[in-house]
Structures are given as C-alpha cells and as structure tokens.
Amino acid sequence: MRNTYIPYPVRIKKAELATEDKQLKTFLLEFLNPEDAQAFDYMPGQFAELSVSGYGEIPIGIASSPTEGDDLLFTVNKVGHVSTRMHNMREGDVMGVRGPLGNSYPLKAMEGKNIVIVAGGFAVTTLRSTMVWLLHPDHRDKYGDITFVYGARTPGLLLYGDEWRQWQQRKDVNCAITIDRAVEGWDGMVGFVPAVCEQLAPKPDNAVALICGPPVMIRFTQPVFDKLGWQPEQIIMSLENRMKCGIGICGRCNVGPEYVCKDGPVFTKAQLDKLPKEY
Amino acid sequence: MFARRRFAVLKDLLEYVGIEPGRLHFSWISSAEAAKFQETVLAVTEAVKALGPAKHMIKDIRKVA
Amino acid sequence: MSTTQEIAAQIREAAKRLLSEGKVDCVIGFAQGTVPMREYPYFAYTPEEAENLTWSRFCCNNLSNFLVRRPKGQADKVAIVAQGCVSRNIVGLIKENQITREQVYILGVASPGMVDRNKVQALFPLKTITEVTEDGDELIVKGLGFEERVPTKKVLRQNCYTCVMRNPVIKDEMIGEESAPTHGGNIDKVAAPWEKLAPEERWAAFQETFKDCIRCYACRDACPLCYCHVCFVDEARPQWCGKTQDEADVATFHILRAFHCAGRCTDCGACESACPVGIKMRKLTSMIEKDIRELYGYTPGMDLESQPPLSVYKPNDPQEFIK
Amino acid sequence: MSEKAEFQPRIAAFLCNWCSYGAADLAGVSRLQYPPNIHVIRIPCTGRMSPKFILQAFRQGIDGVWVSG
C-alpha cells in the first residue's frame, strides 16, 4: 500500500519568470526516481500538489502534456507562503510533487468532435497541456477543427509564447491570441476574450468547449456561447478551491457534494448549474 | 508610555503562569547611554544564565504526536 | 423580588410592544433550549416570535456578542436583554466604536446569578440529567432514575458569586426591579488563584487547567471582546500560534487570548460556560483584571466616560520592573 | 569541550530603533565589551512591541527576552 500523502521527490530542472509582472514563474520538474515518473500517470486537466518541505503544499494544474516526456511543467502564481518560497528556489533544488490528482478533460469522449478552447490569464496552464496533447501526431486525427482563444491583459502577461506562436503557424489550428488593450509592438488581436469569441462565433454543432479563466471572463463569455446555441453539456470548465489533502477527504474544496480535488476540477456547465456557487 | 502599561500587565501575567521573572527584562536606555546598555546586557545575561535553559513554552516538534 | 418566570413574562411583553410599535427591528433574548440548563440566544423579529422569549438562571451566553457578529444590514436597530455584565460589555463595545448607543435599545434585567451546568452535572457523576427546573431558591434536578433538589446558591457560576454589578449600568428600560448591586463576594479574594503557589508550581497548575483544551475556540467565539476579523491564531504569516494540541500551542493561545482581554473583560463567564470540556479560563483572566484594578484602579464597562486603561497612561505609572 | 561547559543562554533583545538600538550602536563604536548571547531584533519603536513577539521567542526556545526602549 502506497502512502498517497508522501510526495515524489523531484528536482527543479528549469525555473524562469513567465510574465513581465514577475508574478508567474514556470518550473520544469524532473523526477529523482525513474519509477516515480512511471507511476505518475496523468492526463491533461489534472493537477498535482507541489510540496516544499517546511512550507507546505499547493495544488497547481499540470501544464505539460504526458506526450512531452517525463518532466512536469507548472506555472506558479506568487500569492502565498508556498508559492512565494517556490519563486525563490533555484534550478537544481529538490522539492516534491504529489499526484496526479483530480479528473481530466474528457479527451476520449471528445474524439470526433470540433474543439473550442477558451483561456484567460494564467488559467491557460491545463489548456496548454490539452493543446499539446491534441496536436500530437498520435491524436490530432481523432479530432475535428480546433479553435484556441487565449487572452491576457498585455503581451507580457501571455504565457507559453513559444507554443502558441507555433500553433499560429499551423493550418490545422485556428489560434486567436488577444490582449485587452492595444499597445505598441503588438500586431495581433486586441479585445477581451468574450468579444473575440463573439467574432469567431464557434458553432455548437458536434463541438465541445473548454473554458477556463478568471470569473469575470467566464461571466461575460457564458452569454456569448449561450447566444450561439451551445448547450450546458457541451461546455467544460475547470474549478479551483482551497485544498489540503487533494484526495477528497479534508473537506474544504467541495462544491455541494462534489469535491473539486477528486470529483473535479473538471466539470461540465450542466453539472455546475445544479450545484451551489461555492467557488 | 502606552507600552509601559502593556508590559506591566504582560510581565505579571507571564510570572503568574510560571515563567520565571528573570527571563523577561525591560529597560529604558537612551541612544547616548552606551555604558548603561553594556551594564544591562551583562545584568540580563547573568540573570538568564542563573536560571538555566528555558523549560516552558517551547514548541518541540521532535516529540511523537 | 420577581421570580425569573415573572421577569420572562415582562420581557415578552416589552419585546412585543417594541416590535409592534416598530421601535426596533429585532429583540435579542433567550429562548428555551432543547437540553436541560441551556437556554439559547434567540432573535425575535415579530411580536409572535417574541412569545418564544424566556428568562431563567440558565441564560449563560453573553448576548452583547451578537451585536457585533450580526451580518450587516440585517437589522438596523435591535433591542437586547442585558443584565449587569452584558450591559458592561455593551458599554465596552460602544467605547471601542463597534456599535453606537443609538443602535441598541437595552432591556435591563437584574441578574439572578446564572447556574453552572457543569457543577450540577458534577453532583450526579455519570448520570444522565433529563430536566432541571427552577423552584424559588432551589433547582429540581430530574434524571434517569432520580430526582433531587439542589440549592441554587451551591451551583452558580463562579463569576456570579463575585459579581460587582448585577444591575445594568446603562439601560433604556428596566424589567423587574433592581437588586443589590453586588452579590457580596470579594473578587480580589478569589481572583488569581495561582498567586498563592510557589513560582515553580505555577506552570504545572497552568498546564493542568488547560490540558483538556481541544482548540475549538468556543471561549473566543463566545466572548463579546473577541470580535477581531482575523484572530492572531488564524494569522499565518508569521504564524504566532501552531494549530496543534502541543502544550506550547495551547498555552500560547490562552495566554494571548487572556492578554487581549486585559482592561476589557467584565468577568461575564461566557467563556467558561461555552467550553465543551469545562476549562476554567477565568483562572487566567481574573488575574489580569485584578492586576488592572491594582495597577490602574480600573473596572471595565462601568461607565461610558472613563478611558480604557491600556489606551492611556500616567507619567507616574508603576515601572519598578523596568530598569 | 568539557562536559560541563558553562550554560550560554540565548537572549532575544528587542531594541527600539531610536533609543536602545542607538545605544547598542554607540556601545560598539565605543568598544564597550558585552557578552555575545543576545540576538538583537530592531523594532521601529517600543510601541511596536507585541506580546506575540515575546511568546514567539519563547516558543522557539529562547532562554530570555529583553525589551528595551
């Protein structure tokens, strides 16, 4: 019996600031033991508890895709005790990862469908994972059109530039990257995510939308999709709540009867409509 | 001066629960009183030394719990 | 002297009148509990609901607590049933700018002295008490397989024996007549019980008193003084007090909680009455209040004018302890 | 090291920036010798001193606390 509270030891292989406001840092973590990497069998949408001895644990969405190898990618926002400590850690330092936790995006069920991904701010992490997974040669053929909408306040706050610039080059992805207000040196799209969605007007026929972002973005994106005729079952969202155990026991992340850590973090809008708004 | 009242109450409280009086010291020293500073350091150190290591209020996580 | 039942009836009458005249939006009082010796805080919004109000020697919560813990905007003007200690806490809350005098309509009551349910239970160890009723100066205690009468005087809360102000210090209306202001006991004789102990015995006595603490914070939450939005025990960066049952963590919590009550505590006893494991935290708080009396000659909550002792100073305050 | 090495207490010294901290500074400049047992914590004013600090020091195993304004 494995003690699921014990984190796998990992080493920080790469740590770099991800945004101009220095709030986000991206970490590439390498397992110390190859057998742990084997055991850590995950899918896009899942998260892990990042553990720093002496500081604690924080639940963070996995930004890498299992198709990218054994190393794990996380982008961490500096808000609390643990995340602040992580920002001060260096490449080569040892820490822990516990997981994978939670459910994942229903990629199997999404096969054969058109996919619309809408991301705002740093909520893009698990959607990056999803995109990488979908665009992998083994998987791309199984899905229809892929639309990727991603917005941030300024160009300097957009994450994963290397990836989305490549996606923009691809013919099999409709990639719309937008910033809130025009700034010098930015020749891409300008406008809020909901407005961009309105422009693109993705069709609900045989399609699934993955929407992840700050509450204000969700609030204004929702009506756009409603107007286009999307049904609650077609819209998939990912929640976050304060967590400790990450495995559905400790009692703080639940939204009604559903534990975000175990039953989520991925829910359809149809599910969420029947639950209290405790998130 | 407000602090003085708070210190008085706190000191009495800590003595009341069993923290030895010699563990907690207060003094007024102006920035010109280097000699008084030296004297007080000596006095405080001696007083604490005489009491030996602190036994109470220590959070010890080595204990099995 | 009116019986508590008579007082209860008068409270109901006054509450109905105030609510039907629209003078207040809510009357905070007590209603009869579902277990023996525990009336509970009740909020009456209509004259009909006012029928549920009661008054007895089992009203052990400090109702002034609910003046600061109510969701904003739920009721603008409230009436509150207040005996001596509660009225003194209302004074304290007004002085600390938590409420204004105009917001509260005080239904003053002379405190009969409240019963300590733990003391009654201790008279019948391991037995189940099913019903306790007041009969003059006695309690009729019924349980599974027994029925006995107990003189009320024997089982009052410890703080009620040494109460310095049984009558409300401020009020808008008096229910029943005023009683002798004090219960006659001398608080300074019984406060700070560990002072008699040798310094090296005190820590053990302190530990023994608080050893059963389960860190539920009922003492803090029952206390009208503890209204901080973020209590020091909840502060995380830095963390002043660990969450464990380690003796250092328990001691830190109780020492600091007691200290925060310095010069404010009215010795209402709500903390001890709320404690699920029967800890006598007054052994700690009574010492601080005695200290405040001796050092600065102050008794909290007696009037609206005097300055709280720890927010003022005098040039000649004692300072022998400072070198 | 002998078995009975003399007990060296650890003392937390909370010093007011404007008074005792200045005195400590002056003592240093004046080459006045004092024992190395004190760990100085500079506070902006004695009024900033909180009972939490004192308890925290004891919790972390300090043997004595000295507050000086």
Added chain:
Amino acid sequence: MADKILAKDKLGEFLGQLKKDRQVFGPQAVEGKAQWAPLQAEKDLLWEFSNTHLSPKDFFFPQTECMMRFVNQASDEQGMIMQAEPELKQARALVNIRPCDAKAMQVLDLIFVQDQMTDDFYWRDKRDKTLLVGLACNDPCPTCFCTSMNCGPHSSTGLDALLVDLGDKLLLRTLTDKAQALAEGLPEAAKADLAQAAGLKKAAEESITSRVGMDQVNAREVMDLYEAGLWDRVQESCLNCGTCTYCCPTCHCFDIQDEVQGTIGRRVRNWDNCMSWLFTVHGTGHNPRGTKKDRVRQRFMHKFKYIPMKRGGEIGCVGCGRCVQLCPVNIDVRRVVNDMNA
C-alpha cells in the same frame, strides 16, 4: 457469528486475553466524566454511563498527527525528502465502545478509504490494528437519536464484538474473525439469554423518543435544500466555534501544515472545522463560503445530504447527541434536520 456468555467474574480473564498482545483502552470515570483512557485495572472500566464525553475518533484520527518528517540542511538535499512516520507498533483494543461510535468509524472508513488514490495510510493503519468491542446501550439518553440515523442502541455495525449487559452476566456476540479468539472456551448463550438480550434491545430502541426524518432530505434536490429559508434562522445564534465538529464522531475535516524547528521539520495534520472562515479562503482573499450562513449550512448539508448522496445512503451522523449537549448556543441538530426534512 456466535453468541456466548461471559460471566462477570470472568471479565478479568477476558480483558487479560485482550491485553496479551494489545494495548487496551476503555471508558473510565475521569473527573466525573466518562472518558477514554488506557485500562489499568478491570475495576476502572465503566459499565454504566451514557457515552464518553468526547468521541473515540481520536484513536484513529488524532487531533494532532505527525504525518511525515524531513531534515532541512543545506548540505543534505536528500533530507528535504519527506519520510513517513512509522506505523503503529502495537495493536490496540477499545472495550465498551458504544455502537453509535463504532458505526461512526465505519462511516469514516468510507471516506478515508475510497479507492486506490483516496486511501488514507494513517487512518487505515490504526483501524486495521484496533479491535472494537462494543457495549450495547440499555439506557439511551434523551439526546440520542441513533435509531433515525441507520444505527441503534444495540447496533453491531463496525464492531468486532458486541457485549450486552444482562445484569449478572454479559452476552458476547463475536462479529468478525478478528474477535473469534475472544469467544473460545466460553459457554454458548442459552435461549433465555438471547431472549433477554432481544428484550433489552427492543426496550432500548423504544426508549429513544427523539426522531429525525430523512425522507424529504433524501428526496429534495441539493439546490432546493441549499436555498431553503431555514438557514437564515439556524445560523443566527451560531458562534462559528468548532465545538460541534470536534466532539462529533464523524466530522473528519483536517488541515495540513509544515512545522520547522531549526533543521528538523514535520508535516502535521490537525483537526480543522468548516465553521472557521479561514477554512476555505483562497490565497487571493476570495472566500467561497464567506458568511456564517454558508459555513453552518455546509456542516449540515455535508452530513445529511452530500455524504448520503455520495456514499450510498450512509449518513454523516450517527445520532450520538454530543453536539446537542455541547453546543454553547444549543443549535440542536435534530431540530435542524427536521426543518430540512419539512
């Protein structure tokens, strides 16, 4: 599995046998209250008590529990890797645990051990190594409502063995393989003994007059209950203290924190409670359960709606009545559930 008779003068041998390879705990009179303590002498063990003051969940889920340790030294990066605390070294037995408390442990099993991922090492270790010998309730107290909560005064769920006090002797009913050895060599219960036990059970069940209805709670939708008007009144007098959750045998929320002392550190879990505003607050300051009403509602919804929905109808309450007795403001769970059921 077997009904035997244990004469009261044979109790010493019975306990002796338990003690051979276990540490034995039992309810004892400590400071006038029934409390759990290591059993030194047979005479200390209580037989006439309603229930222990606090629940025995602490044996399996201690209020403060060190989960793992590490060493924080710059020179030793391996030290930063968390090491689990050792398993329980000695087996234990809890004697005279009340059926409601045993039932509670069985409910908690469903939460602490769900599947491969949710398999609480610390809980399971202690559960596996502890034998529960129950004592049936012949005199339930007025706050008991176990019969409404999938339980009862003579319920055997979650127990390894059940004792029924027949006056001059005890009926010993072994229920699991773990307890088989205890019954060896004891005489079979006679028909009259079984009849007496059945009579006591019936009488005890009938003496429980507190009834709580769950049919409407089960039938109503989550949002219907969540938005019901009753919560505005239920929460009014609540102090948001943790008494109800800490005395409850089925409340199981916890917090995990790291503690450091010099170069050594540990990850420790402590009981936590949903009544605390801090419990759910996000790093950003946003709080999904920001009001007292949200938190009070959460506790009752969790026990009576969410757990039954998720755990096949099991209820997160066993009707022990401790919270009814100990709540400082008398928020009576029976009244609340009946209001939910209205």
